[in-house]
Amino acid sequence: MSDIVTEKKITPKIPLNKKEKKLLDLVDDYEEEIFKLLQDLVKIESLNLSEFQYTERNEVFEFSKKYMDDAGFNANLYKAPFLSKKKNEFYYNLIAFYEGDSPGKTLQFNGHLDIVPYNPDNWDEDTPPLGGVIKDGKLYGRGSFDMKAGVASQMVAMKILKDSGEKIKGKLQMWFTPDEETHGAYGSAFMTLNHFDVVKADATIVSEPTIRKPLQSPSIGIAEKGPQWFKFTFHGVAGHGSWPKEKSSALNKAVRFMAKAKRKLSIPKYKAPITKWQSTKMLLSRVNFADFRTIQSYTGEKSPLDKDKRNTSNYYKTTFSFNVIQAGLKTNVIPDTCELEADFRAMPGLTTQELFDAIVKYCSKLKYRIELPEGYSNLQHSNPKYTDEPVDIDLSIITIGEGSSTNPNSEFGKLLQNAFGAVYKVKPIFTFATGFSDAGNMREAGMKDLFVLGPGGRNAHTANEYVDLDTLKDITKLYLLIAYRYLKA
Ligand SMILES: [Zn+2]
Incomplete structure (x- = not known):
């Protein structure tokens, strides 16, 4: 079965003005920086098993803070102390701002820096879990796909917006959490409870990976269980x-x-926040009927022991x-x-x-x-x-945690959909995730306009995890275009 289906291009094309084109062209110049940053992040083992078994909990945050500081943002680390008796131990959250000259809305970029455990014996020798090895257009490593790639893209998008010298009002905010994989007690839950004034934003893009093979362009997560x-x-x-x-x-x-x-x-x-009919209609707006059938039955590699069919009734x-x-x-x-x-x-x-x-x-x-x-x-x-x-x-x-959803047709939702069409030249597809992300805790705290949108790859939480490097440039362009259009002065 082919790994790729052809996506229908929308006509007429959604236009970009001159300034926007110039801005997005800058991403090409920063391509190597995104890859290098992602490699550096993957090489820092930020394994999250529980609060007592978390390696390099601080190093990955200190590294990210240095990157943001060097890029000219004032990054702050917030301490979330251990809930248990263990003294003087804490988790970090990172918050950084790029502020405009005049007041306005706040757009937030959000991602998690923790990774799930891995068994190195199951990984191919030439692509070890902490290697960050690039091979055949893929960057391998635990956390490469879920979700240091999205994080690296957002960091560089924020840097490009600043370097471009375009005037903005309001602010672009970066927030990295330490423990999304264990449901965010010290990250999304802690910060919304204790520092809501700091983390509340008018709109948020969580850069979890959302390209689901065999599609080539991302889906947009608007709801989760x-x-x-x-x-x-x-x-x-x-x-x-x-x-x-x-x-x-x-x-x-x-x-x-x-x-x-x-x-x-x-x-x-x-x-369900998205009905079967709605999801069918959205998918058929992007691919033809034969490919639609392919996608519906797509399982990727399957163990012979796995006797369960893909049960879409779970949605x-x-x-x-x-x-x-x-x-x-x-x-x-x-x-x-x-x-x-x-x-x-x-x-x-x-x-x-x-x-x-x-x-x-x-x-x-x-x-x-x-x-x-x-x-x-x-x-x-x-x-x-x-x-x-x-x-x-x-x-x-x-x-x-409660199930949650975002209305995709809010003012910001429409801006996002238009920018998506301009970069990917295909119709947006909204999805309802059975798993959770930090977006759930943030919606539960009352934050609105939260969208989950990120790059493509494979093998999250299993061996030989990788991100497709060719998806990083487009997603960086999209983050940048959304930020520019939402905040331009
Ligand atoms: Zn994740």
């Missing part, structure tokens, strides 16, 4: 393995809970998967405790309380007493049948 990650602790009774306890083994309780959930756990339905409902389970001490001991971690992905509109109500009702069907974290109401509490019984399950929150 909310992560609702819970730990269920099942309580049971220990016993001798030779004398099975079908009902009171904590592990058996968890297994029963998982097995019946698909049919019996009923979660309130919410409408239209809240989903859940059980992904971590821990129980048992010894082969011949029945476990009295079992911990189960579940990953719910909530549609925009569904609240944590509604989800808890659904889970409590489901537990009642199974005749399990469940306790929720403090501050949430529990439907079983009005029923003595449960409150007189011992607790079967304690639910605790790992992280929660």
